[in-house]
Amino acid sequence: MTSVLTQVAGSLRRRGGGADRPPDGFDRRLLAPMMLGSVLNPVNSSIISVALVPIGAAFGAPPSRTAWLISALYLATAIGxxxxxxxxxxFGPRRLFLAGTALTGLAGVVGMLAPNLWVLIGARVLLGFGTCAGYPAAMSLIRSEARRTGHDSPAGVLTALAVTTQTIAVVGPSLGGLLIGLGGWRTTLALNIPLALAGIALGLLRLPKTPLPERAEGEPRLAGLDLMGMGLFAVMLVSLLVFLMEPALGHLYLLAVVAVAAAAFAVRELHVDAPFIDLRVLGGNKPLLLTFARALLAYVVTYAFLYGYTQWLEEGRGLSASQTGLAQLPLFGTAIIVSTLTGRRPEIRGKLLAGAxxxxxxxxxxxxxHSASPIWLIVAVAIVVGVPQGLNSLALQNAVYHQADPERLASSAGLLRTFGYLGAIVASAANGAFFGQRAGTPGMHHLAWFMLAISVAFLVVTVVDRSLGRVGPATREIGQS
Structure with missing residues (x-):
């Protein structure tokens, strides 16, 4: 994985024309920490897919319980x-990047030594919070470089970020299968230790230091932070996601908690001077809201495939974890090729339509x-899935980059990921509901019908959104924002 990141960064440096930091060009020394930090979450999101079956066997847990390994990470990340x-x-990207990367390494240690399923779930929660910083930090760095140079950052930089944030996630099953074959499922958690160490070293060496914001004498350091708004946001999301994981009449009270927390959050954010999420600005930015909605729909399908289909390959089709990982390699290759070929094209609407x-x-x-499907058909499915995987994440990311308030780009990028993780939680809940005790072919077909309905909804939302035609060629110069 690190070799792939190195090759992409090297390619970008060569296209950039020589020096690492020309006075009027993007500082390409930032690429390595940006890409490594951004890859931590998607790789951990997907690598678990081939480990669910052996983890379930080790701890005697059915798919409906091991699904919490998926949801725990997304619950933490959706909030974080x-x-x-x-x-x-x-406060700037460097401090948060280093803290998050260190927490990722700690999560790797806890997960590697976990004595039972619940400790492992706790490690995944730590991992979710630890991997929160990479992507918004990268988006913030891209914006700050555009301001420094007075020019929009190169399209290749956004393409590289898209590859490392979502497209490269599809290498997770293949990497996980290889690691499990070498040392068992615990190696998929231990991988975070060397990645975190490399991230900390790169962050210390290459990320720029930024001064802390000015504050009045005696004023607390976090005085400008809307802690109450963040708390209400967390209560709202936790209640919603727990209900989605185990929807039942006995859990309907959680929806009441969601409604109360949402109402209190809205009142708070509309009346506080420095809101956590500026609902006035966000409410007036309908193109950005539609982008968030598309992210939710797109990632329901992406993650239902990533987890549900992968589990079916092992239990329904009878492949080993290593064979399943190899079967997903064409998806990875196709997604990388598609992202690379289309990344420098500014149009977004066409990418989303093709992805849908x-x-x-x-x-x-x-x-x-079915249970006896030939390998060539399984490979064909992986190739077809790789096309939207390479298009959607790139287009959604670029849409947020151009549609968001420049002063809140990092938090808007975080919200994009939050909606994506809401989609992942819905996908995880669907996997548990359709598979139950075993990931068999009938359950996979029911899941496919659900995914098809969501895919059609994603296509319709994209077709009717005419604002997408104005994102791309006609976007403003970032340096002038």
Whole structure:
């Protein structure tokens, strides 16, 4: 994985034309820490997919319980991303990057030594919070470089970030299968230790130091931070996500908690001077809201495939963890190629339309699979899924970059990931509901119909959004924002 990041960074340096930091160009020394920090969350999101079955066997847990390994990370990250993003907006990326990367390494140690499933779930919570900083920090650095140079950052930089944030996530199953074959499922957690050490070293050496914001004498350091708003936001999300994981009549009270917390959050954010999420600005930015909605829909399908289909390959099709990882390699290769070829094109609407159509086609293909499906068909499915994987994450990221308030880009990037993780939680809940005790073919087909309906909704939301036609060629110069 690190070799892939190195090659992408090297390619960008060569295209940049020589010096690492020309006075009027993007500082390409930032690429390595940006990309490594951004890859921590997506790789940990996907690497667990091939480890769910062996972890369940080790601890005697069915798919409905091991699904919490997925949801724990997304629950922590869905809350942490906008919170850490806001902290980055206020205090700069370096401090949060280093703290988050250190927490990621600690989570790797806890997970590697976990004696039972619940400790392992706790490690995944730590991992979720630890990996929060990488992506919003990278988006903040891109924006700050644009301000420093007075020019929009190179399209290749955003492409590289898209590759490391979502596209490269599809290497997780292949990497996980390899690690499990070498040393068992615990190696998928231990991987975070060397990655965190490398991230800390790169952060210390290359990330710029930024001064702390000015404050009045005697004023607390966090005086400008909307802690109450963050707390209400967390209560709202936790209640919602716990209900989605185990929807039942006995848990309907959680929806009441969600409604009360949401109402209190809205009142708070509309009346505080420095809100955690500026609802006035966000409410007036309908294109950005539609982008968040598309992220939710797109990632329901992405993660339902990543976890549900992967589990089916092991239990329904009978492949080993290593074989399943190899079967997903074409997805990784296709996504990387698609992202690289389309990354420098400024248009966003066409990418989203093609990505939506690709998801519809991929879900339809899942309906023809069965327990004796030939390997060539499994490879074909992976290739088809790789196309929207390479298009959607890139287009959504670029849309937020151009649609968000420049002063809140990091927190807006965090919100994009939050909506994506809401989609992942919905996908995880769907996997548990359709599979139950075993990931068999009938359950996979039911899941495919659900994914197909979500894919059609994503396509419709994209078709009707005419504002996308104004994002890309006609966007403003970042340095003039």
């Amino acid at each position: 991303q906008p919170v850490v993003g806001r902290l980055i907006d206020l 159509a690709g998801q519809v086609a991929a879900c339809a293909l899942l309906l023809v699979l």
